[in-house]
Every structure is written in structure tokens, then in C-alpha cells.
Amino acid sequence: MISPRPSEKQSPEAALRQINIFSDLREDQLQWFVSNAKQLLVSSGDVLLHEGDPAEALFVLLEGEIRGRRESAGADGPGFVARAGQVVGLLPFSRMTHFPLTARAIASTWMLALHKDRFQEMLQRIPELLPRLIGVMADRIREYSRAEQQRDKLSALGKLSAGLAHELNNPASAARRAAEGLRECMQELRRVNKALDSESLSCEERSALASFEEDLLDQMASTSPLDPLEQSDIEQDLASWLNRHHIANASRLASGLVEAGVDIAMLEKLDARFRAGLLSHILARVVSSVGSERLTREIEASTGRISELVRAIKEYTYMDQAPEQEVDVRRGIESTLTMLKFRLKHGVEVRREFDPDLPRVFARGSELNQVWTNIIDNAIDAMGGKGELTIRTSKELDFVLVQIIDSGPGIAGAVKPHIFEPFFTTKGVGEGTGMGLDTVYRIVRSHRGEISFESEPGRTSFQVRLPLKTA
Numbered sequence: 001m002i003s004p005r006p007s008e009k010q011s012p013e014a015a016l017r018q019i020n021i022f023s024d025l026r027e028d029q030l031q032w033f034v035s036n037a038k039q040l041l042v043s044s045g046d047v048l049l050h051e052g053d054p055a056e057a058l059f060v061l062l063e064g065e066i067r068g069r070r071e072s073a074g075a076d077g078p079g080f081v082a083r084a085g086q087v088v089g090l091l092p093f094s095r096m097t098h099f100p101l102t103a104r105a106i107a108s109t110w111m112l113a114l115h116k117d118r119f120q121e122m123l124q125r126i127p128e129l130l131p132r133l134i135g136v137m138a139d140r141i142r143e144y145s146r147a148e149q150q151r152d153k154l155s156a157l158g159k160l161s162a163g164l165a166h167e168l169n170n171p172a173s174a175a176r177r178a179a180e181g182l183r184e185c186m187q188e189l190r191r192v193n194k195a196l197d198s199e200s201l202s203c204e205e206r207s208a209l210a211s212f213e214e215d216l217l218d219q220m221a222s223t224s225p226l227d228p229l230e231q232s233d234i235e236q237d238l239a240s241w242l243n244r245h246h247i248a249n250a251s252r253l254a255s256g257l258v259e260a261g262v263d264i265a266m267l268e269k270l271d272a273r274f275r276a277g278l279l280s281h282i283l284a285r286v287v288s289s290v291g292s293e294r295l296t297r298e299i300e301a302s303t304g305r306i307s308e309l310v311r312a313i314k315e316y317t318y319m320d321q322a323p324e325q326e327v328d329v330r331r332g333i334e335s336t337l338t339m340l341k342f343r344l345k346h347g348v349e350v351r352r353e354f355d356p357d358l359p360r361v362f363a364r365g366s367e368l369n370q371v372w373t374n375i376i377d378n379a380i381d382a383m384g385g386k387g388e389l390t391i392r393t394s395k396e397l398d399f400v401l402v403q404i405i406d407s408g409p410g411i412a413g414a415v416k417p418h419i420f421e422p423f424f425t426t427k428g429v430g431e432g433t434g435m436g437l438d439t440v441y442r443i444v445r446s447h448r449g450e451i452s453f454e455s456e457p458g459r460t461s462f463q464v465r466l467p468l469k470t471a
């Protein structure tokens with residue numbers, strides 16, 4: 001509940017005197033402010049103002065605490081906490097028209113509310129407040145900017161984390177499935193070997209079996225996968241041959257034999273080389289042995305992909321490395337592309353035109369990777385996730401030049417002058433904070449570099465120039 005504050009021992013003038021921007025004002029100035037402001041007492045948990053309410057007053061908190069946050073459906077973004085001694089709400093010269101947050105008292109709060117209609121007279125009677133309130137506004141802008149930048153970084157980190165989780169999950173799941181299949185193959189291999197041992201194979205038969213398996217393993221690396229329809233036809237032919245020779249589990253063996261690269265001509269040679277009754281065990285041994293090798297290679301490839309992603313993460317973040325060092329720009333771009341692969345693989349063709357002799361630059365590598373990430377991410381959005389992305393590096397006088405070119409629709413003429421402004425975004429509500437290119441601009445400038453762009457329908461090119469010497 002909001003109500004006027006009942007009279008107590010401390011006067012509003014005495015309470016104002018304890019606040020820094022009012023502390024040295026004359027008594028008549030304090031009395032004017034109090035007499036023209038409305039005293040309010042907001043109980044703990046009550047709402048002072050709602051999101052979307054007209055911004056019509058300045059509030060001076062004399063006691064208590066207020067917390068502001070967006071409460072509309074799907075809204076997010078930074079909130080604020082205001083405590084006794086702070087000035088909040090509408091400030092003179094502010095262009096705010098509506099309050100963007102809902103403000104609630106989190107303790108019993110006593111405040112003064114001065115309506116905007118009194119602002120001009122306030123500044124005439126108390127001119128000392130003008131630079132002080134401008135300072136309050138500047139502090140508010142800096143605080144909001146820091147919060148938005150942090151939110152933008154967290155949002156980008158969330159996107160990258162989700163994409164990496166997906167990229168890591170695929171090879172991890174493949175490795176797990178292959179490990180389960182390998183366990184089954186090894187169990188079958190032990191069973192078959194036991195059966196063959198009981199048959200007392202001759203030295204010639206053992207040697208022939210080993211040679212046959214070695215030949216199949218050697219050809220695995222050079223054999224390309226079969227077309228599904230072609231594979232199905234060969235399986236049927238093999239199953240028919242196995243059934244004619246009274247081999248048990250013909251369908252299951254046929255599938256494994258096709259994957260191992262065995263054809264009917266090979267089966268005929270095996271049948272002629274081994275004693276009657278052994279072929280079923282021989283073929284089961286071949287399928288299990290070759291299957292084990294194939295699954296081992298799948299595990300090796302999957303875990304190799306996981307290692308590659310972990311390496312890319314370490315390179316992208318410059319983990320365990322000095323903040324500033326000689327940076328290989330090409331490697332930084334490659335690690336960024338690896339991090340963004342989940343966004344590129346749905347229709348973006350990447351063309352790399354890298355100078356093989358590009359010199360290193362002395363820089364903060366993780367910050368440069370933020371630059372590549374923001375520009376590439378914006379390019380993907382501009383192309384709608386499909387198109388051609390060209391990344392070109394070269395040496396230009398005393399600079400390293402990086403060009404990132406997309407085949408999107410281009411940047412509208414009205415947008416171009418504002419492209420590097422803080423909080424400016426062409427994306428829909430909730431899709432962008434407008435901090436991406438502002439962050440890029442500040443990082444490049446902090447490295448004493450330059451960033452520019454050229455845009456026309458079908459081609460937008462961002463150029464980043466980084467000095468080879470920092471001083």
C-alpha cells in the first residue's frame with residue numbers, strides 16, 4: 001500500500017540533508033523541494049509503479065529499499081535495486097516516457113516524489129542540482145550498459161554452450177553405441193573361437209583364416225560405403241547362397257559379410273578351403289572380427305572429434321595462456337568456425353581465403369575471437385542460415401586485414417550510420433541486444449585497429465584491420 005508518511009521525529013529536510021547531492025543545499029532550497037514533492041510510504045512487497053506506467057516523477061529514497069524488474073510475459077534483461085540515499089525514476093533531460101520495469105518495495109520505504117512539471121522550477125531555484133542529476137544519469141547509463149553487455153555475453157555463451165553440447169553429444173553417443181556393439185562382437189568372437197578350437201583346425205586352416213581376415217581389414221580403409229539399395233541386393237544374394245549351403249543365421253551373417261566386403265566369389269573360395277561343417281563358424285568368426293575392427297575405428301573417430309572440439313574450446317578461450325600474446329589470426333578464426341559449426345552446417349558454405357604467410361599480431365586472443373564470433377554470427381543471421389560466407393586474410397601495409405563477407409541481402413541505407421551504435425539492433429524483440437557490433441567496435445579500437453564495412457544487396461563485407469605493432 002502507498003500512503004503519505006505519518007509525521008515522525010526526523011523531518012524530510014533532515015533526511016534529505018543526509019543524501020550526498022542534497023547535503024550542502026541551503027535550508028530554503030530543501031524546504032522548497034519538500035513542499036513541492038509528495039511524501040510516500042510504500043509497505044514491503046507493495047508496488048510503487050508498474051512496467052509501462054507513464055514516467056512522470058523523480059523519486060528520492062529517504063529510507064528503505066526498492067527492487068525493479070520486468071514482469072511482462074517473456075521479458076528479461078537487467079533489473080535494479082535502489083536503496084536509501086538514491087535518486088531514481090525520471091530525471092531532468094531524460095527522454096524516458098514510460099517506466100520499463102515494475103518497482104516493488106522490499107522493505108518499508110519512505111520517499112519523496114517530485115512531478116516532472118516542477119523540474120524547470122527546481123533547476124531554477126536549486127541550480128546546484130543540475131550537474132549532480134546529470135551525474136546520476138551518466139552513472140545510470142554506465143550501469144545499464146555494463147548490465148546489458150554482461151547479458152549479451154551470457155546470451156552468446158548460452159548459444160555457444162547449447163551448440164557445443166549438441167556437437168559433443170553426437171560423437172559421444174556414437175562412441176557409446178559403438179562400444180556397446182564392440183562388447184557384443186567380442187562376446188560372439190569368444191564363442192566362435194571356442195567352437196573352432198573344439199574342431200581342432202589344422203595349421204593350414206588357421207593360416208588361411210588369418211590371411212583372409214587380414215585381407216578384409218586392409219581393404220576396409222579403401223572401400224567406400226555401398227548405396228543402401230545396392231547393399232540390400234547383395235545381402236539377398238549372400239543370404240540365398242548361405243541358405244543353399246545350410247548355414248544357420250543366414251540373414252544376420254549376410255548383413256555382416258556385406259559390411260566386411262565379402263562377396264559370393266569369396267564365399268566359394270572359403271567353402272573350398274575348409275572342411276565340411278566349419279564354414280558356419282568361419283563366417284561367424286569373420287563377421288565378428290571385422291565388425292570389432294570397424295567399431296574400434298568408429299570409437300577412435302568419435303573420440304577424436306570430441307578431442308578436436310575440446311582443443312577448439314581451449315584455443316577459442318585461450319585457456320591457460322597469457323591474456324596478451326602473439327596471436328595467429330587464422331587459428332583464431334578456425335577455432336571460432338569450429339565453435340559455430342552448429343550454426344553453419346544447415347546451409348552456409350564457408351570459403352577460406354587465408355594468406356599462408358600472414359604475420360602474427362600482439363593481442364588479447366580471446367577478445368579477437370569475440371570479434372570474429374559476433375561478425376560471423378550476424379552474417380549467418382543476415383543470410384537466414386543459408387548462403388556463402390567468405391573469410392579472407394591478408395597483409396595490408398602495417399596491418400593484418402580480415403574480411404568477412406556474406407551473401408545476404410545487405411544493410412539498409414538508413415541503418416548504416418547507426419551500425420556501431422550501442423543498443424542499436426535490427427533484430428526483433430528478444431532476438432538481439434544491440435551490443436554485438438558495439439562490442440566489436442570497442443575491442444578493435446582497444447587494439448588500435450580499425451573496423452569498417454561495405455554493403456550492397458547480395459554482398460556485405462566487414463573489414464577488420466589490426467596493427468602489426470601496438471605502439
